[in-house]
């Protein structure tokens with residue numbers, strides 16, 4: 500579903516991604532892990548076109564972002580790290596605005612809005628201003644918005660940051676249910692390892708490089724670690740390379 504091939508990115512002299520490659524199979528919950536500054540948001544910026552590609556290739560569902568950016572973006576739904584809802588518009592208005600950006604006609608947009616709000620358990624809040632929603636519900640609304648154009652791949656960039664423990668867990672379980680029930684492919688980025696299950700497929704990024712990938716429990720065995728936290732610590736402390744010397 501997603502192929503990242505030798506992707507490199509610099510901000511001036513600072514190297515954020517140094518030849519990153521990995522692939523995700525279709526369907527299921529995948530995690531992109533990395534400490535602060537690992538390059539997770541940069542990679543998502545490249546996938547979404549917020550950042551211009553400098554080297555390497557990204558393919559979604561077999562289509563190259565370099566060659567066919569519009570088609571690739573149609574396959575992609577994104578929940579960004581920084582919330583991007585208009586707090587003074589209603590829940591429904593936020594969705595309809597986004598639907599129009601994707602070129603959905605009014606009738607189809609309304610149908611999709613109703614369907615996604617129902618799926619996120621937000622149908623009763625449709626007329627309320629977003630300002631009135633709590634943090635967990637705002638995140639659900641962002642997920643509903645990201646799914647309006649029916650993407651094949653949903654990417655969530657540190658979506659649980661800023662939520663309390665119970666809301667964090669609820670959001671994580673909710674996204675896993677989306678995968679199971681709708682056969683979606685999800686890429687969940689985080690530095691919070693308690694959000695990861697032993698059988699999740701994980702890609703570990705550190706200092707702009709992939710330091711490990713595979714099932715979380717297999718990574719623990721391979722590094723002789725008792726917990727994913729231990730494995731993460733071992734794999735990420737090896738990578739203390741100054742940003743100017745990475746690419």
Ligand SMILES: Nc1ncnc2c1ncn2[C@@H]1O[C@H](COP(=O)(O)OP(=O)(O)OP(=O)(O)O)[C@@H](O)[C@H]1O
Nearest residue numbers: 510513515533534535536537538539540541542742
């Ligand atoms: N606009 C920018 N200008 C210069 N350097 C940047 C910029 N954005 C990110 N960086 C640097 O690129 C590297 C990767 O940052 P990025 O935000 O992609 O990491 P991250 O894994 O998403 O971190 P976090 O978990 O803190 O969001 C870091 O060294 C960061 O300081």
